[in-house]
Amino acid sequence: MHKMNKKITGAAVITLSAVMLSACGSPEGNIQNHWSEAAGAEEEFPEKDKKLTQLAKEEQNVFENLTSYENEEQKKIKSSIEKAVSSVKERKELMEEEKEEINKAYDEAMEAGEPINNLENEKMTKKAQQAQRAMEKRNEAFNSVHGAYTEAADKEIEMYESFTDENLELESLEKHLDKINSSYKKVESFRDSFNTETKSFNEAKNVFGEMVEAES
Secondary structure, three states: OOOOOOOOOOOOOOOOOOOOOOOOOOHHHHHHHHHHHHHHHOOOHHHHHHHHHHHHHHHHHHHHHHHHOOOOOHHHHHHHHHHHHHHHHHHHHHHHHHHHHHHHHHHHHHOOHHHHHOOOOHHHHHHHHHHHHHHHHHHHHHHHHHHHHHHHHHHHHHHHHHOOOOOOOHHHHHHHHHHHHHHHHHHHHHHHHHHHHHHHHHHHHHHHHHHHHHHO
8 A cells, every 4th residue: 555655854944144243223234133033033943843743753653553453443443533633733733833934034034125225235235135035935935835735734634534434445545645645745845945945045144244244
């Protein structure tokens, strides 16, 4: 029988700048402050992501138990279904919380747009704009992660609930698994894009900080 593949790469977060030398109120300082606030908005993100992975691993054990039970073991089947569905719903809630954090960080970073327009150094302007473009792509990528993850989770709930059917056939179960695994492949692809754009943002942000330091 097919297996359920929910191995998802961990998500990268915005890093705090090591260099924050700009005078408060200057365009450079305001930009760095907004980026710093954006990083702070994701402070709890790694812990939530860790919890998502933990729940997914626990569900895999529940799924394997479900496929090993005989029809006569209805109490065990029902208990396992309830546990699995509850876990999936918890993961959906965590994903919603992650999305809120990412969107909040994005909104904060976009506040740097006005001070970027007020920069006098052309090279700094281009580097800051590069960081902002990466942030926009990053936010789009995570919204796609959220959509694909929610889709996969809904399909999982549907699959778990199908175990209540005593006449459930292996072919039907494998169709469920194919759909779920397909959705998680999308999640992984979008997550890779998210991590790539996070890296691009952090790199551009750090170079901008070095430029500011060199000018001070």
